[in-house]
Amino acid sequence: MYLKKMLVKNFRLLKNFELKFKEELSLVIGKNNCGKTSALIIMDKMLNSSKIMWEDINLECQKDIYKNIISEQDSVASLEAVNLKLFIEYNENDSYRNIQKFMMDLNPDNNIIVLEFISIMPINKIIKLKDIIKEKKIENFVSFSKFISKNFSNYFETKKYSRGFDIESDQITSARSEEIDNKDIQKVIKVLGIRADRAVSNDDRNHVLSGLTSKYFSSYKAAKDESGLIFTKLEETLEEADKELYKIYNGEQSESGESIDGIFSDVIGVIKNYGGTESGIDIAIESSISEKNLLLDNTNLSYRQGEDCSLPETYNGLGYLNLIGILFEIETKIQELFEQPADINLLYIEEPEAHTHPQLQYVFIRNIKSHIATHRNKFLREKNKQLQILITSHSSHIVSECNFDDIIYLKREGNEVIAKSFNSLKDKYGGDEQQGFKFVKQYLTINRSELFFADKAICIEGDTERILMPMMMHKIDNKETSSGDTVPLLSQNISVIEAGAHSHVFVPLFDFLGIKVLIITDIDAANKNDDGKYVKSHPKDAKYTSNASIKIFFKYAGLDTSENQFRELVEKRSEDKIQDNIRIAYQVPETDGGYQASSFEDAFIALNKEFILKNKEGLYEYGALKNFNESDISSDYYIFALNKVAKKSAFASSLLYFDDENGQENEKWNVPQYIEEGLLWLRNN
Incomplete structure (x- = not known):
C-alpha cells in the first residue's frame, strides 16, 4: 500500500496541482517559490488537523468567493475553498482492516481508495456572512479580506470524505461518497515532517542538538520493550543516584554518629523552628530524577577530539549541526511512526541542504536512500506497513548525486504550478x-x-x-x-x-x-x-x-x-x-x-582587427596567436584564423587580459x- 497521487486545488500557488509519488523516495525539486513547501504544508494541515487560514487560499479563489458572497442572486450554494485529494493504492498483500471504511465498491479490480479534504463555507454561514457584510458596510475586496482573515474559522470548516473511484475511467465517482473521521484516517495514513526552519545555530547559548537527545530517547523507549536489560540498568542507576542525592540535600549521620549537614539543612531547620514538630511540618528534599528530565536538562552533545578531549556542539559549523540535527530528527520521527504506525507513513524532509556545503549535501543524498531502506524493510517485516519519504530541495549538488528516477520537477507556468516526473522525459527521447x-x-x-x-x-x-x-x-x-x-x-x-x-x-x-x-x-x-x-x-x-x-x-x-x-x-x-x-x-x-x-575566431578577428593589431605583441607572447604581419590579417580572416590562432583557449583568455573597457576604441573589443x-x-x- 502506498500514497500514489495527490490533487490540490486553490491552496496558495497550487491552484490546480497534481503530484504523483514514488513508492520509496520522491525528490521534489524546483526553484524558490514554485510550491514545494506548499505541497508539504497542505498535507500536514489536512492530515494533522492544523487550521487552514484565509491567506492559504489561492488569490483567484479568494476573489471568486468574494464575488459569490456579494452576489444578489436568490439561490445560495456552499462555497469550496481548498481541496485535497489523496489516492492510495493497495494490493492483495495488504491488510484491509483499516481501509474497509474507505472502499466504496466491491469491484475486485479496483485497488484505489480516495480521501478528500475540503475547506468549505456552508450555506447557513454564507447567509450569515451576507448579513454581516451589509451591516458593516464592507464594500470592496480588501475590506472583505481583512474581515474574513480575522474571522475565518467562524465561517469555514473542513470536511473529510471517502470518495468512490472508477478504475476503468480513472475518475472519482461523486455518486459514491461517505464522510469520514480523522481517527480512521490516521490509521490509514500519517504524515510527519522535518521543516526547513530548523533551529540549528552555533550560538554558544543554543543547544538544539542536545535537546534532541531527549526527544530521541522518548521515541526510542516507546518503541522498545521497557523491561529490557538496558532500561533495567538505567532504572537501577537512577535509584542509586536518588539515594546519594537525598543525603547530599538533607544531610546524614556519619559512621561515628556525627551529623553532616546537607545543602538544604539550614532552610529545613528554619521551617521546623516556625512550625515545630508537633504541627507535623517535617520536610525533606527528595531527588526524583526521571530519564526524560535527566536527558533534557543534563545531557550535552559534544564532539570528540582524540581520546581525552571533547568540544561543545556549538563549536562546529552550521553544516555539521544541520546534518546531525536532520539525522536525529529522522530517527526520532521514524520511531514515533513505528510505535503506532498507520498503513502508510509519510516522512518529509524539507531542504536538507540548509547551511550545508556541497560535500555534506553529497554525503546526505548518497546515504539517505539506503538509510531509509533499512527502516522501510523493518516496517514491512515487523508491521506490514509502508514507509514513504519525500524530500524537497533546490540544490543542484543533491540533484547531481540522486537517482534521476526519483525526481519530480516543479515548474511555475503563469499563476499555476505543474509537477513533472523525470521519467516522463524518457518518452520524449524514445525510451x-x-x-x-x-x-x-x-x-x-x-x-x-x-x-x-x-x-x-x-x-x-x-x-x-x-x-x-x-x-x-x-x-x-x-x-x-x-x-x-x-x-x-x-x-x-x-x-x-x-x-x-x-x-x-x-x-x-x-x-x-x-x-x-x-x-x-x-x-x-x-x-x-x-x-x-x-x-x-x-x-x-x-x-x-x-x-x-x-x-x-x-x-x-x-x-x-x-x-x-x-x-x-x-x-x-x-x-x-x-x-x-x-x-x-x-x-x-x-x-x-x-x-x-x-567560426567564432574569424568572426571576432574580422570585427576587432584594430584591437588585434594594437595588442599584437602581447597576443604573440601570451601564446594566443602565432607571429604575423598586418598583411596577413588584412587579406583573409578565415585563413588567418585557421593558420595563426595558436590555441583557442589561450586566444580567449588573452582577450580578457588585454581588454580595457575604459580605454580608447582600439583598446577594447x-x-x-x-x-x-x-x-x-x-x-x-
Whole structure:
C-alpha cells in the first residue's frame, strides 16, 4: 500500500496541482517559490488537523468567493475553498482492516481508495456572512479580506470524505461518497515532517542538538520493550543516584554518629523552628530524577577530539549541526511512526541542504536512500506497513548525486504550478535506452544539474565561448541602448552549458524544463566531397553547413533539401531563428555585404582587427596567436584564423587580459553581431 497521487486545488500557488509519488523516495525539486513547501504544508494541515487560514487560499479563489458572497442572486450554494485529494493504492498483500471504511465498491479490480479534504463555507454561514457584510458596510475586496482573515474559522470548516473511484475511467465517482473521521484516517495514513526552519545555530547559548537527545530517547523507549536489560540498568542507576542525592540535600549521620549537614539543612531547620514538630511540618528534599528530565536538562552533545578531549556542539559549523540535527530528527520521527504506525507513513524532509556545503549535501543524498531502506524493510517485516519519504530541495549538488528516477520537477507556468516526473522525459527521447537520453542524464550528473533551477540557458560549443561569455554578457549589459526596465543579463538566473556540437540533443530537456534557451554555435562552412561527406570549406565557397545542431533546428523549414544551405542560412531573418522558447545564433555579416565568418575566431578577428593589431605583441607572447604581419590579417580572416590562432583557449583568455573597457576604441573589443543579437533576445524575453 502506498500514497500514489495527490490533487490540490486553490491552496496558495497550487491552484490546480497534481503530484504523483514514488513508492520509496520522491525528490521534489524546483526553484524558490514554485510550491514545494506548499505541497508539504497542505498535507500536514489536512492530515494533522492544523487550521487552514484565509491567506492559504489561492488569490483567484479568494476573489471568486468574494464575488459569490456579494452576489444578489436568490439561490445560495456552499462555497469550496481548498481541496485535497489523496489516492492510495493497495494490493492483495495488504491488510484491509483499516481501509474497509474507505472502499466504496466491491469491484475486485479496483485497488484505489480516495480521501478528500475540503475547506468549505456552508450555506447557513454564507447567509450569515451576507448579513454581516451589509451591516458593516464592507464594500470592496480588501475590506472583505481583512474581515474574513480575522474571522475565518467562524465561517469555514473542513470536511473529510471517502470518495468512490472508477478504475476503468480513472475518475472519482461523486455518486459514491461517505464522510469520514480523522481517527480512521490516521490509521490509514500519517504524515510527519522535518521543516526547513530548523533551529540549528552555533550560538554558544543554543543547544538544539542536545535537546534532541531527549526527544530521541522518548521515541526510542516507546518503541522498545521497557523491561529490557538496558532500561533495567538505567532504572537501577537512577535509584542509586536518588539515594546519594537525598543525603547530599538533607544531610546524614556519619559512621561515628556525627551529623553532616546537607545543602538544604539550614532552610529545613528554619521551617521546623516556625512550625515545630508537633504541627507535623517535617520536610525533606527528595531527588526524583526521571530519564526524560535527566536527558533534557543534563545531557550535552559534544564532539570528540582524540581520546581525552571533547568540544561543545556549538563549536562546529552550521553544516555539521544541520546534518546531525536532520539525522536525529529522522530517527526520532521514524520511531514515533513505528510505535503506532498507520498503513502508510509519510516522512518529509524539507531542504536538507540548509547551511550545508556541497560535500555534506553529497554525503546526505548518497546515504539517505539506503538509510531509509533499512527502516522501510523493518516496517514491512515487523508491521506490514509502508514507509514513504519525500524530500524537497533546490540544490543542484543533491540533484547531481540522486537517482534521476526519483525526481519530480516543479515548474511555475503563469499563476499555476505543474509537477513533472523525470521519467516522463524518457518518452520524449524514445525510451531509457536511447543514446540521447543516456547522454543527457550523464551530462546533468557530471556537469549541469543547475539547469533544473535556471530560468534561462545558453548553449555554447566549447572553451572559447565559456571563457568569454561572462564578459560578453557584461558588455551587452553596459551598452547605451539598454532599456532601463530590462534586467541585466548578469542579474538574471542564466545557466551556461558547454554542449559541443550536441545542443540539439538537449532540446527535449529544455522543453521539459520550460526555460528560454539561446544556442550559440558555429555555421561551420562546408562542401561535400565525391563520397558525399562534409569537408571544411572557405565560407565564400560553401554551399553547406556541417553543424548538426543547425541542420536539425531548421529541418522543419526544409533546409536538408536546399540546393544552397549556406546561403539560405546567411539570409535568414532574426525571427526565423526562433522556435518556441529556443533561439539559435550563428555567424552573420556585421554589415550588408560584409565578411561572412565560419567560426567564432574569424568572426571576432574580422570585427576587432584594430584591437588585434594594437595588442599584437602581447597576443604573440601570451601564446594566443602565432607571429604575423598586418598583411596577413588584412587579406583573409578565415585563413588567418585557421593558420595563426595558436590555441583557442589561450586566444580567449588573452582577450580578457588585454581588454580595457575604459580605454580608447582600439583598446577594447566588441561582441560579434550574431552573439549580441542572441544575448539581447535572451535578455529581453
